[in-house]
Amino acid sequence: MAKAHVYKRDYINTDEIIPARYLNTDDVAELATHCMEDLDTGFVGKCSAGDVIVGGVDFGCGSSREHAVWALQGAKVGAVIAPTFARIFYRNCINCGFYVIELENAAEKINDGDEIEIDYGKGVINNKTQGKAIEFRPLPDFAIEIIKDGGLLEHIKKK
Amino acid sequence: MGMTITEKILARAAGRDTVAAGELVSAGIDVIMCHDVTTPPAISMLKEHGIDRVFDTSKIVVTPDHFQPAKDIKSAELHKRLDAWAREKGIEHYYKIGRAGVCHALLPEQGHIRPGEVIVGGDSHTCTYGAFAAFSTGIGSTDLAAAIATGELWFKAPASMKIVLNGSLAKGVYSKDVIIAVITKIGVDGALYKAMEFTGDALKDMTMEARMTITNMVIEAGGKNGTIAFDEVTKAYLDVHLKDSNADYTVFESDADAVYESVVEIDCAALEPMVAKPHLPGNGAPISECAGLEMDQSYIGSCTNGRIEDMRIAAEIIKGRQVAIRTIIVPATPVIWKQMMDEGLSEIFYEAGCVVSAPTCGACLGGFMGILAAGERCVSTTNRNFVGRMGSPKSEVYLASPATAAASAVEGKLTDCRKYLK
Numbered sequence: 001m002a003k004a005h006v007y008k009r010d011y012i013n014t015d016e017i018i019p020a021r022y023l024n025t026d027d028v029a030e031l032a033t034h035c036m037e038d039l040d041t042g043f044v045g046k047c048s049a050g051d052v053i054v055g056g057v058d059f060g061c062g063s064s065r066e067h068a069v070w071a072l073q074g075a076k077v078g079a080v081i082a083p084t085f086a087r088i089f090y091r092n093c094i095n096c097g098f099y100v101i102e103l104e105n106a107a108e109k110i111n112d113g114d115e116i117e118i119d120y121g122k123g124v125i126n127n128k129t130q131g132k133a134i135e136f137r138p139l140p141d142f143a144i145e146i147i148k149d150g151g152l153l154e155h156i157k158k159k
Numbered sequence: 160m161g162m163t164i165t166e167k168i169l170a171r172a173a174g175r176d177t178v179a180a181g182e183l184v185s186a187g188i189d190v191i192m193c194h195d196v197t198t199p200p201a202i203s204m205l206k207e208h209g210i211d212r213v214f215d216t217s218k219i220v221v222t223p224d225h226f227q228p229a230k231d232i233k234s235a236e237l238h239k240r241l242d243a244w245a246r247e248k249g250i251e252h253y254y255k256i257g258r259a260g261v262c263h264a265l266l267p268e269q270g271h272i273r274p275g276e277v278i279v280g281g282d283s284h285t286c287t288y289g290a291f292a293a294f295s296t297g298i299g300s301t302d303l304a305a306a307i308a309t310g311e312l313w314f315k316a317p318a319s320m321k322i323v324l325n326g327s328l329a330k331g332v333y334s335k336d337v338i339i340a341v342i343t344k345i346g347v348d349g350a351l352y353k354a355m356e357f358t359g360d361a362l363k364d365m366t367m368e369a370r371m372t373i374t375n376m377v378i379e380a381g382g383k384n385g386t387i388a389f390d391e392v393t394k395a396y397l398d399v400h401l402k403d404s405n406a407d408y409t410v411f412e413s414d415a416d417a418v419y420e421s422v423v424e425i426d427c428a429a430l431e432p433m434v435a436k437p438h439l440p441g442n443g444a445p446i447s448e449c450a451g452l453e454m455d456q457s458y459i460g461s462c463t464n465g466r467i468e469d470m471r472i473a474a475e476i477i478k479g480r481q482v483a484i485r486t487i488i489v490p491a492t493p494v495i496w497k498q499m500m501d502e503g504l505s506e507i508f509y510e511a512g513c514v515v516s517a518p519t520c521g522a523c524l525g526g527f528m529g530i531l532a533a534g535e536r537c538v539s540t541t542n543r544n545f546v547g548r549m550g551s552p553k554s555e556v557y558l559a560s561p562a563t564a565a566a567s568a569v570e571g572k573l574t575d576c577r578k579y580l581k
Contacts, residue, residue: 013545015545015548016547020225023526026203062543066300066301067196068370084348089300
């Protein structure tokens with residue numbers, strides 16, 4: 001079961017997800033300790049493996065730094081749910097084998113602390129806390145395959 | 160049905176006759192830009208996956224820029240990895256420290272950008288090169304690794320927005336003010352996933368340097384790429400900067416019946432100098448609404464506004480005066496640094512009490528060379544004013560033109576540059 005960490009803010013950018021002052025390393029374990037630091041200094045302490053971040057529109061805007069995705073993966077975040085995503089971040093997530101879910105008004109449908117379960121193939125978020133099933137448009141099959149393979153390069157290698 | 164310039168370039172690169180918005184294409188890459196933050200991880204990924212291949216050593220341009228010269232031990236390690244790889248692979252266009260510069264100023268200056276080409280880089284501001292009637296876009300490290308190895312990437316052809324820049328700019332109003340006004344009008348996700356095609360009379364009077372400021376900030380509206388049509392200004396720049404060995408290029412133009420998802424018109428003649436207030440580039444306001452706000456630092460540099468023209472504009476205002484706040488001048492490339500010396504600009508800045516640094520991305524992204532403390536405010540010619548962008552999460556960044564940053568440096572507060580212009 002995953003817990004939702006909800007940020008009712010639009011335009012959560014990659015500088016907030018991983019500030020540039022930490023870009024002098026690409027060590028995932030180190031990046032993870034600073035995940036979401038400029039938005040919420042307490043995030044790393046309260047995030048358990050598989051937990052999900054819920055945000056507002058244009059999530060991941062700004063820099064192309066894949067370090068943002070690595071920081072999320074390193075902090076064991078399971079997925080990000082938002083109404084829309086910035087283009088480069090979205091592509092980086094799939095390339096890294098990290099789930100992103102587009103869901104309109106996501107931060108209204110899921111409350112901070114809600115326990116949820118996600119079926120990525122079917123496109124259903126089961127909100128256990130609220131006793132509701134929320135549907136979303138699943139990623140295309142090829143993107144899910146890339147994610148399941150662990151990212152684009154693993155996917156290419158496997159092929 | 161007609162095609163836009165973006166569709167035509169993608170069609171050419173994919174070996175197809177036509178491409179329509181929304182179609183997925185696999186396109187050949189003409190130039191790959193590599194810098195010190197996103198390329199070392201790409202190199203490591205390739206090594207981990209046992210991929211040793213570089214698709215074409217002549218089509219990759221390498222320059223450390225974000226943390227160059229190395230700001231600390233960790234960034235020195237990144238530079239070491241980048242350097243070892245570039246040497247081992249025999250990358251033809253490797254700008255070592257001493258010739259390295261802010262990538263998006265360096266590549267056009269050194270003749271690596273040509274119309275009609277597909278250019279990618281491990282940096283979100285790679286969209287800058289669209290000013291040369293090229294398709295260019297930023298990518299992450301995994302895509303960068305794939306591009307380096309294969310010379311190909313898939314793209315979804317973006318729908319196009321036409322941005323018509325009507326009228327001509329008044330004195331004291333620059334291309335930076337125009338792009339801040341555009342982003343303020345459409346929002347920081349107003350062009351999400353789209354191509355922004357800039358047209359209109361205001362472009363005619365703009366140099367390539369000024370045009371690059373516009374396409375540089377396409378990403379700040381969420382855009383995938385931005386384009387400006389080829390004209391005599393483009394040609395004159397390329398005649399000077401392209402080397403004989405790569406002086407040929409193909410010019411693509413949008414058809415009269417090309418499809419645009421939307422058209423946005425901007426009356427440039429009516430614009431005032433603009434300031435984008437914290438914490439979004441789309442949070443623009445005319446200077447008349449924000450003049451007087453006290454600043455702690457002025458920063459003039461970056462891939463947005465660190466070119467020689469920007470330095471001349473700033474120097475014209477600062478000449479013979481003393482700056483009232485910390486003022487940090489960062490020429491984007493060694494050539495610009497040298498030009499500043501030769502033209503006496505460095506001396507003007509020195510006499511006024513400014514710091515003139517070596518080329519680097521530096522403090523634009525909170526790296527080094529002008530980091531802000533908690534509670535400090537900086538007027539900056541850069542492209543992003545996100546929380547913590549230039550230092551403390553409790554600092555504030557106000558984006559503006561070099562003229563506004565220079566006038567504000569002199570007065571120590573946000574200032575209308577027009578009072579200092581003859």
